[in-house]
Amino acid sequence: MATINIPTPLRKFTDQKRNFETDRQTLSDAIDHLVATYPGVKNNLLDEEGKVRSFIKVYIEDNEVNPNENGSVELSEDTEISIVPAIAGGI
Amino acid sequence: MNNWNDVEFSKEELGHYSRHLTIPEFGMEGQKKLKAAKVLAVGTGGLGAPMLQYLAAAGVGTIGIIDFDKIEASNLHRQVLFGVSDIGRPKVEVTKERLLEINPHITVNVYETQLTSENALDILKGYDVVADGTDNFPTRYLVNDASVMLDIPNVHGSIFQFEGQVSVFNYVDDEGNRGPNYRDLFPEPPPPGLVPSCAEAGVLGVLPGIIGCLQASEVIKIITGIGEPLAGRLFLFDALSFKTRTVKITKNRENPLTGEHPTLTELIDYQAFCGIPGQGQEAELNIPEVSVQEYKEWLTHGEDIQLIDVREPHEYEIAEIGGELIPLNTVLDHADKISRDKKVVVHCRSGKRSADAIRQLRDKYGFNNLYNLKGGILAWSKEIDESVPQY
Numbered sequence: 001m002a003t004i005n006i007p008t009p010l011r012k013f014t015d016q017k018r019n020f021e022t023d024r025q026t027l028s029d030a031i032d033h034l035v036a037t038y039p040g041v042k043n044n045l046l047d048e049e050g051k052v053r054s055f056i057k058v059y060i061e062d063n064e065v066n067p068n069e070n071g072s073v074e075l076s077e078d079t080e081i082s083i084v085p086a087i088a089g090g091i
Numbered sequence: 092m093n094n095w096n097d098v099e100f101s102k103e104e105l106g107h108y109s110r111h112l113t114i115p116e117f118g119m120e121g122q123k124k125l126k127a128a129k130v131l132a133v134g135t136g137g138l139g140a141p142m143l144q145y146l147a148a149a150g151v152g153t154i155g156i157i158d159f160d161k162i163e164a165s166n167l168h169r170q171v172l173f174g175v176s177d178i179g180r181p182k183v184e185v186t187k188e189r190l191l192e193i194n195p196h197i198t199v200n201v202y203e204t205q206l207t208s209e210n211a212l213d214i215l216k217g218y219d220v221v222a223d224g225t226d227n228f229p230t231r232y233l234v235n236d237a238s239v240m241l242d243i244p245n246v247h248g249s250i251f252q253f254e255g256q257v258s259v260f261n262y263v264d265d266e267g268n269r270g271p272n273y274r275d276l277f278p279e280p281p282p283p284g285l286v287p288s289c290a291e292a293g294v295l296g297v298l299p300g301i302i303g304c305l306q307a308s309e310v311i312k313i314i315t316g317i318g319e320p321l322a323g324r325l326f327l328f329d330a331l332s333f334k335t336r337t338v339k340i341t342k343n344r345e346n347p348l349t350g351e352h353p354t355l356t357e358l359i360d361y362q363a364f365c366g367i368p369g370q371g372q373e374a375e376l377n378i379p380e381v382s383v384q385e386y387k388e389w390l391t392h393g394e395d396i397q398l399i400d401v402r403e404p405h406e407y408e409i410a411e412i413g414g415e416l417i418p419l420n421t422v423l424d425h426a427d428k429i430s431r432d433k434k435v436v437v438h439c440r441s442g443k444r445s446a447d448a449i450r451q452l453r454d455k456y457g458f459n460n461l462y463n464l465k466g467g468i469l470a471w472s473k474e475i476d477e478s479v480p481q482y
Binding site: 018040054055059064082089090 | 276
């Protein structure tokens with residue numbers, strides 16, 4: 001099962017769960033699985049065309065994923081996917 | 092960082108810095124570089140408080156601090172530069188006092204103003220490093236763009252609830268390679284309201300302490316040239332799971348500042364860039380408002396008014412003024428609970444989310460009887476009922 005790390009701003013849509021495990025084989029299927037399980041995530045993660053929004057980065061291990069290649073990115077049993085949104089807090 | 096060779100120390104300074112001087116990689120050279128350096132901290136809040144204390148203690152010769160806020164009680168759980176007796180005083184004024192108490196051998200420049208497109212280049216110019224500890228996206232992009240235009244490394248820290256991010260932007264290494272900047276990481280900001288601020292969403296008090304200290308460490312590394320700055324990488328920290336990760340930041344060919352076809356050659360209107368309406372535009376949105384005094388008068392005169400509270404349940408637990416709780420992100424789903432045949436006052440903490448709720452309800456369902464409570468529950472607490480807690 002690949003694991004998606006859910007960032008704090010999205011956790012209010014995932015019942016505060018910090019990780020999401022998926023048996024899907026590609027990144028785009030894994031994201032679809034996440035969104036289908038937690039529909040509230042959708043508008044905050046994806047734009048109208050279903051692409052990851054431009055203020056959010058997706059990483060597999062330590063490397064950024066090109067948002068246009070989500071469909072072709074294959075996942076293995078122990079792949080760790082991180083969703084990293086822009087956050088601005090500081091004071 | 093210029094002319095550090097000529098820097099001299101008094102006997103008192105040598106005593107103050109002795110534990111730095113005894114680190115072989117740091118030594119007198121590192122300490123001289125620190126004393127010759129000028130660092131500008133943008134924001135003297137949660138991130139700035141720990142960072143500035145360490146930079147001052149470490150002996151950064153000139154520290155600039157820019158902030159226009161005054162100290163409030165809600166700052167004190169994390170902004171450890173300040174105490175209860177400082178409430179109401181300008182942050183920069185108290186910060187300067189504390190920093191000079193920590194280290195009288197440094198110079199502290201104070202800018203009690205908001206960083207804007209008009210003043211940013213003048214203020215940043217002459218500093219060797221900028222440390223960004225602000226709390227909003229427009230200023231993040233402004234600091235980024237100004238530091239790129241002035242060729243200054245930008246040590247970035249940001250926090251949200253239990254999570255922090257750190258990076259060093261616009262860093263030029265010894266071989267002249269320029270690292271990525273904030274626009275490479277996040278080409279565009281989120282739309283207003285999608286990522287709540289710390290004021291709305293809260294933050295674990297100790298988190299900015301951790302992230303601000305990491306910023307201080309990166310500033311010191313950049314100045315002294317020791318170690319490898321966090322350039323081209325983004326450090327992620329989750330206090331809840333104690334997971335840390337350092338991911339790579341790739342350059343964006345379409346970066347309007349440093350990409351293949353740069354189009355940004357001067358600072359822009361960052362409020363507009365972040366989709367935040369300016370004063371004129373806000374008036375165009377024409378959201379009807381009611382002051383807390385007017386609303387109180389309506390109640391006193393026995394008017395039949397529905398009060399809707401669009402904050403989150405945990406905020407309602409802290410303080411409430413009798414409103415019906417319908418959180419902003421569910422307001423369209425519960426439009427049937429909102430009256431159409433009498434005045435409806437909508438409130439949140441400060442008035443921003445309630446304005447957004449009214450706009451959504453008006454645009455989607457045509458409500459024309461909604462009034463935004465100006466200043467929200469905070470204004471109610473300040474002007475009408477002091478027993479309502481402020482948070």
